Amino acid sequence: MSQTIEIGKLTDIPKLGSRVVKTNQGDIAIFRTAEDEVFAMHDKCPHKQGALSQGIVHNNTVTCPLHNWVIGLDDGEAKGHDKGCVKTFEAKLEGGNVILVLDK
């Protein structure tokens, strides 16, 4: 079973930025790209749990603030030679509202 939650407006998230949603599954970072796409994943870098929501967002990736791993926003995979993956969630836009889909 999945649960669909409206968490706010697209404009609540800065372009090329991120906001955190607190859930019972832990903090989830919601990203907004330059093209106004939204992505969601655990706010925990696969390396040493850095807060990805605090990273710099560029071309569908985010750079972790702690040790500069670059994580793909769509698949949660570490890029380049780093290896690791963070759990992603479905996020989408409905008329300017951001919808997050959580597994129950």
Place this chain on the structure above:
Amino acid sequence: MKEKLVVIGNGMAGMRTVEELLKIAPDKYDITVFGAEPYGNYNRIMLSPVLTGEKTIEQIMINDLDWYKDNNITLHAGIDKKVVKIDRRNRIVFAEDGTEESYTRLLLATGSNPFIIPLPGHELNGVIAFRDISDVDLMLDAAKNKTHAVVIGGGLLGLEAANGLMLQGMDVTIIHNLDVLMNRQLDGPSAKLLQTELESRGLKFKMSANTTKITSDNEGNVAGIAFDDGVELKADIVVMAVGIRPNIDLAKSAGIHSERGIVVNDTMQTFDPRVYAIGECVQHRGELFGLVAPIWDQAKVCSNHLAGYGIANYRSVATATKLKVTGCDLFSAGDFEGDEDTDDIVFQDPKRGVYKKIVIREDKIIGAVLYGDTVDGSWYFSMMKDGVNVKDIRNTLLFGQVHLGDSGHGEANAAANLPDSAEVCGCNGVCKGDIVKAINEENLYTLEEVRAVTKASASCGSCTGLVEQILVATAGGDYNPTETEKPLCACTTSSHDNVRDAITSQKLKSFSEVSEYLDFMKSEGCHVCRPAINYYLLAAWPGEYEDDMRSRFTNERMHANIQKDNTYTVVPRMLGGMTTPEDLRVIADTADKYEVPMVKVTGGQRIDLVGVSKDNLIPMWKDLTDAGMVSGHAYGKSLRTVKTCIGSQFCRFGTQDSTGLGVRIEEMTWASWTPAKFKIAVSGCPRNCAEATIKDFGVVAVDSGWELYVAGNGGMKVRVSDFLVKVTTDDEAMEYVGAFMQIYREKGHHNERTAPWIERVGLTYIKQEIVEDADKRKAFYDRFIESQKYAQVDPWKKRVEGFDKQSFIPMAEV
């Protein structure tokens, strides 16, 4: 339909270009490769260690046959797959066995052929070159059941061949026509040291020798070699290593303009614009190539054009050489002979087998030869390529970078002898074994690649020299010397200076204008260029450019340092390290109220509240700013602290009021953004209790005024600051602080502290600009003060008032 790219030559240059192309335009071409050798693509450089037995053929494969399949590349490899004809009109190439392929674009990467001296007897069995796997097989075969080897040619290749054959058990004599070995890389004294070392290992030499013929037995095999002085040597094999000639026959037969090599322009195109050429077969602006470093650069440029980006230009840069004979430490670069207009600085210690020579013209290094101790080779080389003015460090130049205060790994030059468990990179905890493994398993060639894979030297960089040595010892030549005018990051080919120049000359006012004007490959940039350009824009257009929070590293966006558990620290400013009981009470109360887990006095003379959760930042700042405190910028590339000692107000030795001046300086400079962090200290007498001589700007009191010092650095590489000037009044000192900070703000590269910056631009330059020229100094100072008008806003207060509120609170709780 995809376009068709055909590559002739399955060697290092051709495949490197294909690799680069796949990285940036993986779907543009159907790629077909012809190779006259029956293998995948291997690391030719490593044939030397294969010959010595340190490596196997499998270990030196760069791309095996599966790689071609995985990347949908058609490979025609084999002796009969040698391309023999190019029909340019119909755009078809033909191989010896009749295989044909048509192309939209063609890449010639046919390498070169070893030169064989046409001596009588040169066609006998047992006369071998040293170029490919089949040559190495022949030599290894000979070593199994034959005794005497003669190597003609005392250059790099000849010595590596001789060393290999000797280690395989043969009795080896090297024939050289001059009396200086490796005469293209070494001068007399260093060559002598090398020869002595090699002789002590068992190699024999016949120098200044003129060969007349190779003699044979009755069966057409080599038997010996004769000289014009009557001497005859026994030889079961003769290895010719006397040079290479670009392989241009095919190009010529197709009517492609060639001189000594196939002539290419700056975009690696031949006279037929559909046909590119690269590697040892080309001639670029009159120059031929024989090492991989320039070839890697060519591959980058060529792939960029093949991909259709069309923005890169090849420019040849100096290369450096090292010899791959384990235990012979040798480094050579540039013009090491010099002429009447140059000076040689020479160091010689024959007993230790150390020789160093640096050739200088007009205060710049133009060449270097090092033997026995080559640790500083890459340092000299990078100064040579960057044209660094070495006047100020001339007296210690030969003693190496350690003497400039490198507390790194200066003396540990025997990288090859380090155990695998030795920690090389302290920052990232990388051991030698990890690096060697990564180099071998992932086929790494360059420092950048080793950094990316292992993280070694990726942080503070003080182990860079050591990592380079391990790279050389493991993978052979130093093939990727840092480029001059390095690109700012992988998004662009422009350097820091190109970007800064473009911003000011073209009046570019946003990241997107910069990335558009300079044709960035990634329009949104990355975590390296975005913060850099944000800073450059801020420095260029004070008051006009709006700081882009999304291009700020989290610390600078949150105005607090992120910790390993994602909590933050709060450090209120204490001007000049001065505080009051009231302030301390406020800090204590705040710490109590928010249950701060750690309260610490910092090395910068103020108090750090450590372990604060993101949610508590704004409330804590409110309490602190209400009491009149401001942010300490302990997190920023900005002014950090102005450290002071007690000074003449109380200290029995104090000659000037250091606390008074320190507070004034901090009042003027706080909240200024700089390329990297900036620290100041003021001491009240030469006892220097504020440690002012390892600060970016240091002020030390003497009886008659203040001595001003610049570009000191504590931390990873300790650098004692340089004396700038002595002044008599506080006001003069203030003007110098402002002027120095401003010239650094305008000229320094993002992330480059004043210490490396000054080593790059030279103290002389700084003196010219701000000491000798009072008007310029005043102008720099004025620009500093002007930009401070907009910068001196307390970021904490701004956020307490609601700015960027979103960053500090969750979007939702569900």
